[in-house]
Amino acid sequence: MGEGNCTEFSNLQYTGVFKWIEEVPERRNVISGHIICKEKLNEQRVLAKRKVCVIAWGFSQVLGKDFTENFMLVLRFTILQILLAIIAYHNFELY
Numbered sequence: 001m002g003e004g005n006c007t008e009f010s011n012l013q014y015t016g017v018f019k020w021i022e023e024v025p026e027r028r029n030v031i032s033g034h035i036i037c038k039e040k041l042n043e044q045r046v047l048a049k050r051k052v053c054v055i056a057w058g059f060s061q062v063l064g065k066d067f068t069e070n071f072m073l074v075l076r077f078t079i080l081q082i083l084l085a086i087i088a089y090h091n092f093e094l095y
Helices: 007-015 077-089
Strands: 033-041 047-056
Touching (some): 007 033
Antiparallel strands (some): 033 047
16 A cells, blocks of 8 residues: 555644655755555454554664654563563573
8 A cells, every 4th residue: 555545644644743844954864764554454354453654764864863762662461471481481591
């Protein structure tokens, strides 16, 4: 699905979460990337939600200049429980 027919992307622009800029400020890099629009389906194969992700090419970014925060993926608690159970079962050491 392209950016033109992604209603969630339009909603991000409408609410001010995302906006295109016309001019690049002085001494700033233009960071290339792309937009991914996904539709998530439930078990009955019916549309459950739409997701939009803006992917920036990280190798062209400079910390403190192009961005100030890093975000990490969120770990589900059940996955953490499974991981800790496997570690305990095999008597592995966790650092």
